[in-house]
Amino acid sequence: MRNKVLIIIPAYNEAESIEGVISAVKKELPDAGIVVINDGSVDATGSIAKGLGVRVVDLPYNMGIGAAMQTGYRYAALNDYDIAVQVDGDGQHPPDQITYLICPISEGKADMVIGSRFLEKVGYHPSLARGIGIKVFSTIISLITGQRITDTTSGFRAVNKGAIEFFTRNYPDDYPEVEAIALLYKAGFNIMETAVRMKERTGGKSSITALQAVYYMIKVLLSVFIDILKRVER
């Protein structure tokens, strides 16, 4: 039996790039379901996506990437999907790489597969500050999980049905990527990384400014440590 795959595209003011992302996903995976989570965009993101004939969930206000992705997972659970893949609306996750994420899951090798930019040298050169942050997160998460995880902040990831159901109940609110790994690990799910290529953003600007980056570091580290103490039920 073939797995029902849902591509979840969280988008906040991505009118410039959303059309490219959707049409590329449709071309690469004609059988997959697509849902755009329009996180209170004030531009044409929602109407462009609807015009392309995909399902759009319009959140009533800007709820943040965490709540947006959780909405996608809830949509996946309600519609009985087997695999859910996060593909950001800004175009940095090339849809031709999605199959690399899905394969290990359909083969039952992992509950979540993270697309990593650092597993192989693929020519991604982060700035010094960003590089340090990435290194810190990677070290901490690797220590917690006891396995090497190189790209903890990558949002390009696929999860199976069990993890979808878990995420409908437990998903961090803001900057969720790193924390989600810790939560999944605590609940006993298997996590795996696979090498992917990512693109530079095609539209919009990075969700993080310099000052927010400091807050981001502190918030994520704190949340991860709280998660370790928290009770998590699978």
Add this chain to the structure above:
Amino acid sequence: MQLVQVIAIIFSISLLIGIVDLIRRGMIKEQYALLWLASAVILLILSVWRGLLDKIALAMGIAYPPSLLFLVAFLFLLLIVLHFSVIISDFSERNKRLSQEVAILKTMFEQYKEREEGK
């Protein structure tokens, strides 16, 4: 009776009346008023019963017993504010869930409508 005690009694009684009135008019739900009521009642007891106030203050090494009233009021405020943080966190989680459900239902309703119109 010292002036400070009179002031403390008047203050505690007004607080108690104010809280009871807010509950009576339905402006505070009972579950959120419990801590307020408890603090007003205890402050009133300590204000009226000077002997008890003096005894506790002495046991705690507080030189001027009426300042114990400030400590009690402060501790209650801490408790009330902490209680609010818990309630707010709970509310924001429920609000998130509700918004997500409504948004998904709207999408699925449109899906359903399209299917009906296509018949």
